[in-house]
Amino acid sequence: MAMARRLNQGDIDFEPRFAELLTIKRESSVDVNDQVAQIISDVRKDGDEALFIYTRRFDRFDLSTANLTIGKEEVDAAVEACSEEDIKALELAASRIAAYHSRQKPEDVRYTDDQGVTLGWRWTAVDAAGLYVPGGTASYPSSVLMNAIPARVAGVERVVMVVPTPDDKINPLVLAAARLAGIDEIYRIGGAQAIAALAYGTASIAPVDKIVGPGNAYVAVAKKQVFGQVGIDSIAGPSEILVIADCENDPDWIAADLLSQAEHDVSSQSILITDNEEFADAVAITVEKQLGASPRQDIAGEAWQNNSAIIVVDDFTQACTLSNRLAPEHLELAVADPDRLLPHIRHAGAIFLGRYAPEAIGDYLAGPDHVLPTARAARYASGLSVLDFMKRTSIIGAGEEALRRIGPAAVTLANAEGLHSHAQSVALRLKQKP
Amino acid sequence: MAMARRLNQGDIDFEPRFAELLTIKRESSVDVNDQVAQIISDVRKDGDEALFIYTRRFDRFDLSTANLTIGKEEVDAAVEACSEEDIKALELAASRIAAYHSRQKPEDVRYTDDQGVTLGWRWTAVDAAGLYVPGGTASYPSSVLMNAIPARVAGVERVVMVVPTPDDKINPLVLAAARLAGIDEIYRIGGAQAIAALAYGTASIAPVDKIVGPGNAYVAVAKKQVFGQVGIDSIAGPSEILVIADCENDPDWIAADLLSQAEHDVSSQSILITDNEEFADAVAITVEKQLGASPRQDIAGEAWQNNSAIIVVDDFTQACTLSNRLAPEHLELAVADPDRLLPHIRHAGAIFLGRYAPEAIGDYLAGPDHVLPTARAARYASGLSVLDFMKRTSIIGAGEEALRRIGPAAVTLANAEGLHSHAQSVALRLKQKP
Numbered sequence: 022m023a024m025a026r027r028l029n030q031g032d033i034d035f036e037p038r039f040a041e042l043l044t045i046k047r048e049s050s051v052d053v054n055d056q057v058a059q060i061i062s063d064v065r066k067d068g069d070e071a072l073f074i075y076t077r078r079f080d081r082f083d084l085s086t087a088n089l090t091i092g093k094e095e096v097d098a099a100v101e102a103c104s105e106e107d108i109k110a111l112e113l114a115a116s117r118i119a120a121y122h123s124r125q126k127p128e129d130v131r132y133t134d135d136q137g138v139t140l141g142w143r144w145t146a147v148d149a150a151g152l153y154v155p156g157g158t159a160s161y162p163s164s165v166l167m168n169a170i171p172a173r174v175a176g177v178e179r180v181v182m183v184v185p186t187p188d189d190k191i192n193p194l195v196l197a198a199a200r201l202a203g204i205d206e207i208y209r210i211g212g213a214q215a216i217a218a219l220a221y222g223t224a225s226i227a228p229v230d231k232i233v234g235p236g237n238a239y240v241a242v243a244k245k246q247v248f249g250q251v252g253i254d255s256i257a258g259p260s261e262i263l264v265i266a267d268c269e270n271d272p273d274w275i276a277a278d279l280l281s282q283a284e285h286d287v288s289s290q291s292i293l294i295t296d297n298e299e300f301a302d303a304v305a306i307t308v309e310k311q312l313g314a315s316p317r318q319d320i321a322g323e324a325w326q327n328n329s330a331i332i333v334v335d336d337f338t339q340a341c342t343l344s345n346r347l348a349p350e351h352l353e354l355a356v357a358d359p360d361r362l363l364p365h366i367r368h369a370g371a372i373f374l375g376r377y378a379p380e381a382i383g384d385y386l387a388g389p390d391h392v393l394p395t396a397r398a399a400r401y402a403s404g405l406s407v408l409d410f411m412k413r414t415s416i417i418g419a420g421e422e423a424l425r426r427i428g429p430a431a432v433t434l435a436n437a438e439g440l441h442s443h444a445q446s447v448a449l450r451l452k453q454k455p
Numbered sequence: 456m457a458m459a460r461r462l463n464q465g466d467i468d469f470e471p472r473f474a475e476l477l478t479i480k481r482e483s484s485v486d487v488n489d490q491v492a493q494i495i496s497d498v499r500k501d502g503d504e505a506l507f508i509y510t511r512r513f514d515r516f517d518l519s520t521a522n523l524t525i526g527k528e529e530v531d532a533a534v535e536a537c538s539e540e541d542i543k544a545l546e547l548a549a550s551r552i553a554a555y556h557s558r559q560k561p562e563d564v565r566y567t568d569d570q571g572v573t574l575g576w577r578w579t580a581v582d583a584a585g586l587y588v589p590g591g592t593a594s595y596p597s598s599v600l601m602n603a604i605p606a607r608v609a610g611v612e613r614v615v616m617v618v619p620t621p622d623d624k625i626n627p628l629v630l631a632a633a634r635l636a637g638i639d640e641i642y643r644i645g646g647a648q649a650i651a652a653l654a655y656g657t658a659s660i661a662p663v664d665k666i667v668g669p670g671n672a673y674v675a676v677a678k679k680q681v682f683g684q685v686g687i688d689s690i691a692g693p694s695e696i697l698v699i700a701d702c703e704n705d706p707d708w709i710a711a712d713l714l715s716q717a718e719h720d721v722s723s724q725s726i727l728i729t730d731n732e733e734f735a736d737a738v739a740i741t742v743e744k745q746l747g748a749s750p751r752q753d754i755a756g757e758a759w760q761n762n763s764a765i766i767v768v769d770d771f772t773q774a775c776t777l778s779n780r781l782a783p784e785h786l787e788l789a790v791a792d793p794d795r796l797l798p799h800i801r802h803a804g805a806i807f808l809g810r811y812a813p814e815a816i817g818d819y820l821a822g823p824d825h826v827l828p829t830a831r832a833a834r835y836a837s838g839l840s841v842l843d844f845m846k847r848t849s850i851i852g853a854g855e856e857a858l859r860r861i862g863p864a865a866v867t868l869a870n871a872e873g874l875h876s877h878a879q880s881v882a883l884r885l886k887q888k889p
Contacts (some may be wrong), residue, residue: 106867107868109867110868114864114868117568117861121574124564134551134554134822138821139808140555140822145802147834147835161872194871230834230835231835249690249830249832252832252835252836256683271883273883274883277880278880280876280880281874281877284874284876284877315875315876316875317873317874363577367579368579369848371848371850371851372577372849372851374573374852375852375854376884377858377884378851378853378858379880379881380880381865381878382853382862382865383849383851384877385865385869385877386861386864386868387574388572388574388851389574389849396683398686399848400581400582400686400846401664401846402686403846403847403848404847404849406847412828412833412835413838413840414803414806414833416805417805417808417817417822417823418793418807418812419812419821420811424813424816427820428816430543430547431544431815433540433544434548434596434597434819434820437596437628438595438596439751440718440719440751441718441750441751442715442717442718442745442749442751442755443715443718443815443819444815446708446711446712446714446814447815447816449705449708450813
């Protein structure tokens, strides 16, 4: 049976074993840098033709100019193929995600300060965003909504989707989600070649300014390599959850929460911190029981066995301290009064409050984005938001009077830094010697 | 004499020559990837000892545990060594930068929606930030203020500075700026080894969560390589300015503005767009005249000759269209009514309004940050801000009633994605079949 490691904060070897959880190697690191560089170079040189060749090779699909685009009729047909229940659920998710993200729209600022200097900033959307959607089993409609809706809310005029169709297969719900998110430009490509096409453009595909969305190692490395030519979102690592739970919880609920991350990938990580030994035992047993009944028990079992842990602490203040060291992507506070713990939590991608807020509602339709920082990146990074599709331009204005007040100090500093023309550009306007 | 290229929108070869400006190779690309990887690996393995060895080799300074830190006394002495005028100018800059950035502090949000779901987000500062300051001629006190003050305003508790002291030399104004910015932890190291120490820590230096600040190729590559272990700011490229000016400007002022970017680096780019041939001629002549008198004429002349341009257009609507394609780091609107053009500008790092707002005041003390996106990154990126030192945590809370309303759709979507435990984690709480 799969068993997560068990730690007790009282144990003499607690610190090294906890530290191991922070650094545990969860991702296999295949080096695809050179291969990806070659693919990008080919797409830049040969454009569409390179897309056709790589798609034949990797996706076993005979791509051509004629079928590169997934058009309106094909999306219509996909929507038709979906069950009404699934479409209704997607619609609820889309409207809730849009409602939450709408509150993130930033405000422009403009004011004149006490020296008469006009200051402020202005937010504008990027012109075009590209969304990568994986093919095959990891082709999730929820991911389409979570990546595309913030772009739409930001006001991005052109949102493009790329999705490979290996062996000519595509998940119809993915196309239905694209329709709901207002995407009307979809290309049947994937892998590093799709990222290269989005970044540099081809005869058929205009380039974008920002690329988001999850993908395999090739996609992740390609995004890193085109960064600078375009903006990218963060590179997503394996999913993870930390549940802080008291003994009043139903072990069945908590076990399901832990397995809901473990089932994503063999590299996922699930951790329970509780203050009660018996509850810890009960959850451990229940996880094993649920694993036995899970259609994804191979994946979830491996993640649970290799990367996961149940930790018993003396009190919840200690739990918060450990949580801050883990800086988890998802944190459930399954306790009677989660708001009491909240001020002690410094680093987490998303926090779920109370016993009736399982992480899965955040994956689909609570409203906040499910693209969140992993692998302790919550120490310095945030989840995807409307701001990722906008940029802020500073505004600086001055008339003669204002420049007369602040200009001389600028001349002083420019001279101190040995930047002659900087000094002169101000001094000339003040008819001052630089 | 150095002469920038001259373009006229009416010319038959305008488009290819303008396109060349967008793609002009401005940075030499030495490949230091392997060297940097070795340095980082050595610092991770040997810690302080590696810092000592590399500092002796690269900075010709005999570093040891005893002199690794630049302490209070040394900073006191540096401040004493500065002129009162310089200190006063730095103080004005610091207070204006702090005032502007204080307005960027984001607000937390929390609300309950119509389904009874608690939603929102919370901003928290990173625990520790590291600021890289170059040594030698590029050691700018203004850069210390522009990088450290946003961190302070964000509420970062520990702000660390690293600065190399090649041949035991340091600019006292840099230490004075550090004092003004509230930095009290300073290490005498630079290069890739300093970035490695900040990211991974050594016996003497605790690691940070975010690294910012400009540096040479080694520093830039090291930041890319440690990204993920810590957050980093953007990788700064050579500076650039676009001036949109009518013929009512004094050519002397505009020439100085153009040269104030050109003098930064031989890779800098300065572009003037005007609607008046005679004014274009006058500026061209004035630039040459000013160049002759500039102590930095070698640098500025090369940048002006190789990367820069004067462009004549028919009207300012065209000027804005070209500006959006250039997406400049700095944009001056030196026209009678800059606010009339503003709505047409989509992409720029900072915009300077009117004839009395030379870019140099933005470099030093207008208030906004001088760390701005270069090389057309303003299409998707923003300048440094308080938000770069904070991260946003999503908040999701639900009671039984709220989960009963939104939960069933989450179960539907989880099942559609084949994620059994996701469905179960919701269904169990609803006593529903997953």
